């Protein structure tokens with residue numbers, strides 16, 4: 001039974017909310033605070049789109065696994081004995097017990113702790129005690145979940161029929177990601193941060209840097225403030241920094257052309273089911289990474305990158321992830337909903353597999369900027385959740401530099417609309433709500 005069916009009573013309200021959403025404005029309160037919308041989000045968004053859930057580097061050996069919890073769903077992502085990445089429901093086919101409770105680990109087989117039904121790492125059932133002779137093990141393998149790896153990033157989709165455009169998006173982003181060879185990287189560090197806010201507030205906050213000046217002093221030291229500036233916008237006082245920016249951009253153009261790495265922005269955030277944006281930004285100071293004044297934070301560079309000044313490759317994917325790839329490390333983020341006002345943000349730092357902790361990098365320096373930034377964002381999201389839950393809140397207008405927030409919300413509303421409209425029971429409600 002779909003979660004939508006279970007919340008049948010308020011669907012009319014949600015459909016009306018979707019229909020009256022004002023373009024360019026934040027959502028009304030219930031989108032962020034109500035259990036019914038949260039349930040619908042799990043059904044319409046998290047059960048039907050490709051979700052970034054892990055780096056392949058988290059599963060270096062056969063039998064290595066991670067579990068990923070998405071609301072009430074739990075998925076096992078495991079490298080099988082043939083080294084393929086597999087995903088399956090973390091639900092035993094005997095009487096439904098959770099098979100794996102740990103966040104990550106390594107197994108020979110997957111053994112349910114309840115009555116010891118035992119599955120291979122490809123999900124097939126190999127042992128079930130006390131079943132009758134005619135018992136057909138083939139019928140009771142773990143339910144597979146669609147899984148794709150793209151340049152070392154692992155995506156799952158809980159739908160029977162995942163969005164078909166994922167391959168097109170993978171083709172676009174793969175050449176950008178290739179030089180970093182994330183599939184050969186190793187995990188240097190990972191944090192799980194529970195934020196007291198709706199998952200959409202976490203994503204909205206990520207999709208703009210309007211708040212960065214006031215909130216992210218550590219992060220800002222790496223970036224030029226000129227993204228999307230034209231020369232006419234530059235005041236005389238900004239001129240020296242703008243000239244540094246132009247030189248760093250020209251250098252980045254040059255390195256990209258030597259490595260045959262794409263340099264242009266590609267942005268389809270709200271015009272397809274698998275919305276994305278990918279771009280490279282030159283960095284200030286040393287121009288290498290997130291260290292002090294743009295310094296490297298790992299001595300060994302990623303993959304085959306020959307040059308530390310390779311900018312920041314920034315990738316955004318709807319609905320739940322963002323990525324920063326530097327010459328010397330990568331930071332990858334996934335957002336996983338827990339409750340209407342609670343969201344897990346998982347952050348993973350990747351370095352070259354041969355980089356040695358204490359020699360090539362230390363964890364504190366490697367992670368300093370994003371640990372600080374995540375914590376600052378956590379406080380902002382909590383503050384936003386409190387405000388939008390106040391009866392005095394009403395949706396407010398996004399600014400011009402919040403266009404990727406609008407694109408995220410526009411994508412979200414479009415996906416809900418598509419989910420709700422085809423259902424014959426909802427058609428009347430939607431047309432009624434929109435006054436058509």
Ligand code: FES
Pocket residue numbers: 092093094095096097112113114115116117
């Ligand atoms: S519920 Fe898993 S073995 Fe019984």
Ligand SMILES: [Fe+2]
Pocket residue numbers: 205206211212216373376377
């Ligand atoms: Fe932020």
